[in-house]
Amino acid sequence: MGEAIVVTSGKGGVGKTTTTANLGTALALQDKKVCLIDTDIGLRNLDVVMGLENRIIYDIVDVVNGRCKTKQALITDKRFDCLHLLPAAQTSDKSEVSPEAIKAIVDELKEDYDFIIIDCPAGIEQGYKNAVSGADKAIVVTTPEKASVRDADRIIGLLEQEDIEPPKLVINRIRAHMMKSGEMLDVDEIVNVLSIDLLGIIIDDDAVIKAANSGEPVAMKPNSKVSLAYRNIARRLLGEAVPLLNLEEEQGIVAKVKRFFGISS
Amino acid sequence: MAANNQRVIMKGRHGGLTLQLDDQCSFSDLLAELEEELSVNAASEQEPMIKVSIQLGARYLTEDQKRVLTTLIREKQKLVVESIESDVIKRTEALSWKENTDITPVVKTVRSGQVTNVRGDLLLIGDVNPGGQIQATGNIFVLGRLKGIAHAGTEGDSTAVIAASYMQPTQLRIADQFSRSPDYESEGVYMECGFIDDEEEKIRVDRIQEVVKKRPDLANFERRMDNG
Ligand SMILES: Nc1ncnc2c1ncn2[C@@H]1O[C@H](COP(=O)(O)OP(=O)(O)OP(=O)(O)O)[C@@H](O)[C@H]1O
Numbered sequence: 001m002g003e004a005i006v007v008t009s010g011k012g013g014v015g016k017t018t019t020t021a022n023l024g025t026a027l028a029l030q031d032k033k034v035c036l037i038d039t040d041i042g043l044r045n046l047d048v049v050m051g052l053e054n055r056i057i058y059d060i061v062d063v064v065n066g067r068c069k070t071k072q073a074l075i076t077d078k079r080f081d082c083l084h085l086l087p088a089a090q091t092s093d094k095s096e097v098s099p100e101a102i103k104a105i106v107d108e109l110k111e112d113y114d115f116i117i118i119d120c121p122a123g124i125e126q127g128y129k130n131a132v133s134g135a136d137k138a139i140v141v142t143t144p145e146k147a148s149v150r151d152a153d154r155i156i157g158l159l160e161q162e163d164i165e166p167p168k169l170v171i172n173r174i175r176a177h178m179m180k181s182g183e184m185l186d187v188d189e190i191v192n193v194l195s196i197d198l199l200g201i202i203i204d205d206d207a208v209i210k211a212a213n214s215g216e217p218v219a220m221k222p223n224s225k226v227s228l229a230y231r232n233i234a235r236r237l238l239g240e241a242v243p244l245l246n247l248e249e250e251q252g253i254v255a256k257v258k259r260f261f262g263i264s265s
Numbered sequence: 266m267a268a269n270n271q272r273v274i275m276k277g278r279h280g281g282l283t284l285q286l287d288d289q290c291s292f293s294d295l296l297a298e299l300e301e302e303l304s305v306n307a308a309s310e311q312e313p314m315i316k317v318s319i320q321l322g323a324r325y326l327t328e329d330q331k332r333v334l335t336t337l338i339r340e341k342q343k344l345v346v347e348s349i350e351s352d353v354i355k356r357t358e359a360l361s362w363k364e365n366t367d368i369t370p371v372v373k374t375v376r377s378g379q380v381t382n383v384r385g386d387l388l389l390i391g392d393v394n395p396g397g398q399i400q401a402t403g404n405i406f407v408l409g410r411l412k413g414i415a416h417a418g419t420e421g422d423s424t425a426v427i428a429a430s431y432m433q434p435t436q437l438r439i440a441d442q443f444s445r446s447p448d449y450e451s452e453g454v455y456m457e458c459g460f461i462d463d464e465e466e467k468i469r470v471d472r473i474q475e476v477v478k479k480r481p482d483l484a485n486f487e488r489r490m491d492n493g
């Protein structure tokens with residue numbers, strides 16, 4: 001019996017889909033059976049970021065409406081046999097599925113997978129309610145901007161009303177030099193305000209955008225800092241105590257990566 | 266009835282009369298007897314008005330009944346009812362008194378979009394994040410960082426205060442007064458307290474120790490009962 005983790009943020013465009021894709025990939029790298037679910041119905045992205053768009057035949061709305069079995073709609077990842085995607089529908093609307101229907105699908109998938117990772121749409125309405133309905137845990141993604149942190153706080157408040165574990169925080173798109181100069185909220189400040197556990201920090205890196213465009217999650221890359229950050233998040237999810245990456249430390253990464261591979265593979 | 270004149274006892278006191286009314290008989294019996302009693306001791310036109318305080322003992326009267334009683338006394342004699350005292354109050358009144366004088370501890374982080382509202386004083390153990398709001402009919406004490414909005418004295422108590430371990434609010438509101446944070450980035454302050462300054466008639470923030478001097482009756486039960 002696996003666990004279902006919803007990736008949510010409140011604010012749009014802060015990196016939910018990117019986090020879902022990379023976390024899924026990083027967990028698959030650890031030989032975990034993972035199923036990603038895109039609940040952003042009408043604005044599906046996860047398939048594109050994973051480079052799987054051309055394989056979609058059925059989607060989640062088809063499953064909900066009984067046009068196909070859950071298994072029929074699942075797409076197997078290009079790189080890992082243990083990684084699957086249940087895509088969102090592009091032509092429908094969020095109101096076409098109910099939280100109960102999503103929960104039923106998640107519960108069904110939990111039988112076969114170690115992790116179900118649910119990509120949540122922005123906002124706090126129907127789409128959010130659908131996405132959290134089947135989740136056991138939640139990851140809240142924020143960027144180091146006030147508006148983003150404010151919305152994360154709002155979402156955490158809402159998550160606390162759900163029957164799930166206290167959410168964990170991922171701070172995305174960190175720019176070390178701006179944090180250092182105080183132009184950006186720093187990690188401590190954000191964790192202080194939100195007062196939930198920090199699961200990981202991800203720097204702002206062009207490689208993420210490049211990877212998303214090429215349909216190959218950055219977590220696949222062996223030699224980048226972001227990639228390592230995502231893998232560390234996966235390891236922390238698996239219960240390992242992995243220290244945070246040092247933001248300033250630019251050299252020595254390769255050594256660290258090597259060490260990491262030594263441990264994990 | 267007249268044979269047993271125990272239901273209404275009149276006593277003279279300095280500056281008026283005290284009417285002690287029996288609390289066992291029915292209200293109608295009491296009115297009847299009172300009417301009789303007052304008719305007997307008719308006062309002459311020249312006498313001045315006399316102030317009466319009524320003691321009901323363990324009898325509870327509704328507002329309507331009180332009005333009937335007052336009118337009766339008023340009609341019969343040159344008497345004005347100054348006060349009606351009863352040893353009992355309604356359960357609901359008692360509970361609302363209690364609510365308004367209680368300190369309610371709340372342990373939580375009040376997050377953006379959340380509102381925590383209590384009657385009486387609020388003791389919040391936790392932070393109020395930007396976008397979060399706490400409200401109390403009485404005082405507010407925050408053991409944590411106050412970064413959102415706090416509204417004390419929501420039902421008009423302008424003596425209410427807002428104290429916080431760390432004060433960096435978006436807004437402070439006391440009764441119907443507002444004050445907001447400056448538009449420039451500013452650090453918060455530790456152990457401070459907002460209150461309405463009587464001279465300036467606006468909200469001021471000062472060290473908690475200073476405010477205690479201005480509100481010596483902060484912990485006083487009677488004050489909170491009256492204002493709650
Ligand atoms: N660490 C990062 N460094 C650089 N770019 C990033 C990073 N994380 C995300 N991005 C970029 O930010 C954009 C938004 O990311 P993403 O689509 O993951 O956000 P989202 O929260 O899923 O958005 P939506 O609310 O629209 O679903 C994308 O173009 C993505 O490539």
Ligand SMILES: [Mg+2]
Pocket residue numbers: 016017018040045119120121
């Ligand atoms: Mg998305």
